[in-house]
Amino acid sequence: MPSIFTKIVNGEIPSYKIDEDENYFAFLDINPLAKGHTLVIPKKEIDYIFDMDDAMHAGLWNFAKKISHAIEKAVPCKRIGIAVIGLEVPHVHIHLIPINKVSDMNFAMPKLQLSKEEFEETAEKIKKQLS
Numbered sequence: 813m814p815s816i817f818t819k820i821v822n823g824e825i826p827s828y829k830i831d832e833d834e835n836y837f838a839f840l841d842i843n844p845l846a847k848g849h850t851l852v853i854p855k856k857e858i859d860y861i862f863d864m865d866d867a868m869h870a871g872l873w874n875f876a877k878k879i880s881h882a883i884e885k886a887v888p889c890k891r892i893g894i895a896v897i898g899l900e901v902p903h904v905h906i907h908l909i910p911i912n913k914v915s916d917m918n919f920a921m922p923k924l925q926l927s928k929e930e931f932e933e934t935a936e937k938i939k940k941q942l943s
């Protein structure tokens with residue numbers, strides 16, 4: 813069965829898309845730790861990041877780097893925190909999170925409740941910084 817992220821890539825489930833290319837896709841996390849919390853994934857469905865082949869793995873990080881620069885221009889923050897967890901969704905994803913202090917990376921914290929408009933506005937701001 814396709815993962816929820818494959819369904820997002822295929823447009824079967826809606827997402828606040830940031831960017832995509834032939835191999836990778838970036839979209840806002842639906843339960844964000846911060847405004848701008850973005851997930852970067854390979855389109856190819858692989859569960860565990862260290863099972864990726866070297867080229868695909870390196871490409872994922874290069875794509876994440878590009879997206880991170882756009883997020884930090886769009887969302888005021890000290891830097892972009894990075895996490896790879898993958899306990900909930902078995903499809904490789906890198907969390908990119910605007911942070912100001914170490915506790916901003918605490919996944920046990922309550923997530924933000926954002927409106928559709930807030931998600932859309934955040935996605936637009938980040939997308940603008942890509943072009």
Ligand code: 5GP
Nearest residue numbers: 816827840841842843896897898899900901
């Ligand atoms: P992890 O697998 O790294 O523990 O967490 C998976 C992440 O995917 C969570 O932060 C969760 O909010 C996010 N997520 C799960 N389902 C969806 C979804 O349908 N849409 C989006 N945009 N994010 C999701």
